[in-house]
Amino acid sequence: MSAIRNLSRRGFLKASALAGGGLVLGVYLPQLDGRAAAADENVKTFAPNAFVRIGTDDSVTVLINHSEMGQGTFTSLSLLVAEELDADWSKVRAEHAPVDPAYNHTGFGIQMVGGSTSTWTEWERLRKAGASARAMLIAAAAETWKVEPKSCRAENGQVIHADSGRKLSFGKLAEAASRLKPPDDVTLKDPKDFKLIGKPTKRLDTPEKVNGTGVFGLDVKVPGLLVALVARPPVFGGKLKSVNAERTKAAAGVRHVVEIERGVAVVADDFWPAKRGREALEIVWDEGPLATLDSRAQREQYAELAKKPGAVAKKAGDVTAAMGRAAKKFEAVYEMPYLAHAPMEPLNCVADVRPDGCDVWTGTQFQTGDRDAAAQLTGLKPEQVKVHTTLLGGGFGRRAVIDSHFVREAVEISKAVKAPVKVIWTREDDIRGGYYRPAAYHAISAGLDGAGNPVAWQHRIVCQSFIAGTPFEGFVIKDGVDETSVEGAADLPYAVPNLLVDWQKAPGGVPTLWWRSVGHSHNAFVVETFLDELAHAAGKDPYEYRRALLGQHPRHKRTLELAADKAGWGKPPPEGRGRGIALHESFGSFVAQVAEVSVSGEGKVRVHRVVCAIDCGPTVNPDGVRAQMEGGVAFGLTAALYGAITFEKGRVKQRNFHDYPILRMNEMPEVEAHIVPSTDKMGGVGETGVPPIAPAVANALFALTGKRVRRLPIRAEDLKKD
Amino acid sequence: MVKVKVNGKEHALDVSPDTPLLWVVRESLGLTGTKFGCGMAQCGACTVHLDGEAVRSCVTPVARAAGKEVTTIEGLSPELGRPLQQAWIEEDVPQCGYCQSGQIMAAAVLLRENPKPTDADIDDCMAGNICRCGTYPRIRRAIHRAAELQAQRGGK
Numbered sequence: 001m002s003a004i005r006n007l008s009r010r011g012f013l014k015a016s017a018l019a020g021g022g023l024v025l026g027v028y029l030p031q032l033d034g035r036a037a038a039a040d041e042n043v044k045t046f047a048p049n050a051f052v053r054i055g056t057d058d059s060v061t062v063l064i065n066h067s068e069m070g071q072g073t074f075t076s077l078s079l080l081v082a083e084e085l086d087a088d089w090s091k092v093r094a095e096h097a098p099v100d101p102a103y104n105h106t107g108f109g110i111q112m113v114g115g116s117t118s119t120w121t122e123w124e125r126l127r128k129a130g131a132s133a134r135a136m137l138i139a140a141a142a143e144t145w146k147v148e149p150k151s152c153r154a155e156n157g158q159v160i161h162a163d164s165g166r167k168l169s170f171g172k173l174a175e176a177a178s179r180l181k182p183p184d185d186v187t188l189k190d191p192k193d194f195k196l197i198g199k200p201t202k203r204l205d206t207p208e209k210v211n212g213t214g215v216f217g218l219d220v221k222v223p224g225l226l227v228a229l230v231a232r233p234p235v236f237g238g239k240l241k242s243v244n245a246e247r248t249k250a251a252a253g254v255r256h257v258v259e260i261e262r263g264v265a266v267v268a269d270d271f272w273p274a275k276r277g278r279e280a281l282e283i284v285w286d287e288g289p290l291a292t293l294d295s296r297a298q299r300e301q302y303a304e305l306a307k308k309p310g311a312v313a314k315k316a317g318d319v320t321a322a323m324g325r326a327a328k329k330f331e332a333v334y335e336m337p338y339l340a341h342a343p344m345e346p347l348n349c350v351a352d353v354r355p356d357g358c359d360v361w362t363g364t365q366f367q368t369g370d371r372d373a374a375a376q377l378t379g380l381k382p383e384q385v386k387v388h389t390t391l392l393g394g395g396f397g398r399r400a401v402i403d404s405h406f407v408r409e410a411v412e413i414s415k416a417v418k419a420p421v422k423v424i425w426t427r428e429d430d431i432r433g434g435y436y437r438p439a440a441y442h443a444i445s446a447g448l449d450g451a452g453n454p455v456a457w458q459h460r461i462v463c464q465s466f467i468a469g470t471p472f473e474g475f476v477i478k479d480g481v482d483e484t485s486v487e488g489a490a491d492l493p494y495a496v497p498n499l500l501v502d503w504q505k506a507p508g509g510v511p512t513l514w515w516r517s518v519g520h521s522h523n524a525f526v527v528e529t530f531l532d533e534l535a536h537a538a539g540k541d542p543y544e545y546r547r548a549l550l551g552q553h554p555r556h557k558r559t560l561e562l563a564a565d566k567a568g569w570g571k572p573p574p575e576g577r578g579r580g581i582a583l584h585e586s587f588g589s590f591v592a593q594v595a596e597v598s599v600s601g602e603g604k605v606r607v608h609r610v611v612c613a614i615d616c617g618p619t620v621n622p623d624g625v626r627a628q629m630e631g632g633v634a635f636g637l638t639a640a641l642y643g644a645i646t647f648e649k650g651r652v653k654q655r656n657f658h659d660y661p662i663l664r665m666n667e668m669p670e671v672e673a674h675i676v677p678s679t680d681k682m683g684g685v686g687e688t689g690v691p692p693i694a695p696a697v698a699n700a701l702f703a704l705t706g707k708r709v710r711r712l713p714i715r716a717e718d719l720k721k722d
Numbered sequence: 723m724v725k726v727k728v729n730g731k732e733h734a735l736d737v738s739p740d741t742p743l744l745w746v747v748r749e750s751l752g753l754t755g756t757k758f759g760c761g762m763a764q765c766g767a768c769t770v771h772l773d774g775e776a777v778r779s780c781v782t783p784v785a786r787a788a789g790k791e792v793t794t795i796e797g798l799s800p801e802l803g804r805p806l807q808q809a810w811i812e813e814d815v816p817q818c819g820y821c822q823s824g825q826i827m828a829a830a831v832l833l834r835e836n837p838k839p840t841d842a843d844i845d846d847c848m849a850g851n852i853c854r855c856g857t858y859p860r861i862r863r864a865i866h867r868a869a870e871l872q873a874q875r876g877g878k
Contacts, residue, residue, distance in 0.1 A: 585758015
């Protein structure tokens, strides 16, 4: 594919800004990836800005700067462009953007995907990119026909002159449009005129995901590619003491054994010899200070920390005084373990380091950081490093790695062996590889007045920070509080006049990271289960109790009401089942879930049905929102029922899906997802379905069994009758 | 040398006979639609057909495939594949998509053996295939839909 080159466009790109909206348009970088280059060479493209290319074959390609990892950015972001472009949706395709400042996250200032922000942070920019292209195509048509642009309109991939009925397709106008200057400003559509946004749309990436042609990081092919597996220390923080690689080096198919920052790499022709070669290494590790780490001892340590006041995340009124006056007092301890993300595609990265440049192919959520890490390791300039983003076989935060370790490994090895190398993590490497959702210990107490309403609420959270000591510290840690540790707890929506939420930073060592819904994943469980405890203690219906405390929060309230209504709250659940409700705001959206559960005689929990309501503001692709709610329930339920990473003698005890189980087809509940019609501020979707499910299930179990679950994963022994 | 027949084509390969079929298919033959997920027959991402039966290629030594017909997602016959792929598209099943080749390969055997599966049949057959994105409700719907499509095609 060759770009239509012309001075006016390049001149414009230098100016790189549109007046008014502050829309930054970056340089167009043609031939970024092999797949695009393989397209018809006779097709030329009009690239009015960094985000859209229109081919003379009528194709519309949207450059996606928020990696597609299942959450649907290929489709939702393309819809934003296509809507304002008035494109023919059947001609629209999506492709990952290269790394360039033009593609930086509008909120975070680096190129990355995370925080359930992709759609709402691109809402303006991508619609403007589409509208700007449309204006240029209309101007090109008007010039061709010698008529006023105002007398023309765009529709379904064509520009139409109303008076004469003349039509030209976008492809036919591409060449002429590329000679024009982009408009200084554009007017966006009134939402009532949307043709695509807000309607259920099929995903653009399904065809390639059902016939095996979609390219994930693990599928990347490069001539001369070698495969590496890395032996990493069995204890976090350990270091290599010595290695005897004689047997490995003698093995068929093994090419190199290389010591790197994080361990010993075995580089071979293929995966199997690399794996066999790694097994043959004789390594002595210095296990370091975590050699005795034990989950039970760590729990005691956290319990001690919970006795001391932490950094204050939220304070209102006087909790101590109010607690003293309360008619009834309650306190509880909640505990949650480390969790692995366990994306279906184990981590991997291809790096090709040459004296004059470096290419990296990987499914990453963190392009800028990865590029800079490769530049730093190779001594190359950042612009000499090209990061090619592939499809991600699941991300969930695991591929947004602040230290870029999985990219660094590949770059280091490629540099050492002077050949392109694919580092593959086995499932065991992944489960034992760290970067977990932090384990958390919560001490919480509340006082109720005579009417049963909470008058005091004190919540102490003990967990590690994965932000401290990173470049994100300045943005995320405020007044000594890591916001990712207290989100969903410090912003309690329920009316409690005296409130204290504080955080005790647990010692580091075990690498931790954002895990789909981050701090909300544990805080929602504690807040929503404890509130349920209070409702029962007050002798009130848990739904009505919540509702009455949400006076100042209409979006919470209507979401809760919709879920309760659709679930038939108030009518008895089917025989043998219990029903529980939970509500949580995260990433700017509001989600309520009602779970219906049963328990077998052996204490095995079965979740039959989940009714989910979400208010995420205006939706771009409502079916995509529903898919994320279904997926969020599955993800959260896996954690509630099974998820636990534990340590003994410094080692992670789990290693694969047999001892780190994932919810399966026969365990999946029916999920009904309902969207609150909303014109309020747009929020995120990808993570927001996760937080409410564990408390909804725990609350349903209490309704059914009278047993209160205060630790995850749910254990049969916690549900046994006394 | 190990001789294998994959998607109808014979190959003589210089690999160790204990090499899992998965890596032979992916690396020696470049058929990357079959995925690596666990390496111990726990997740089903690597599902292929060996003489028509669904097997976990990550634990199947290539020697065991010698003399047999191996079918991967790339070689799935139109009779088995098209209804499933169309149903997957209609129901908008995939999210990240990584497990879906394996899901479709497992479902293809189910529908061949049982053209009108119940929900319980689907649970039995598909419980070995993990989807971390949680697309199970849509997979279930898509299998029912594919059964309809298959019946329509068969009826013609």
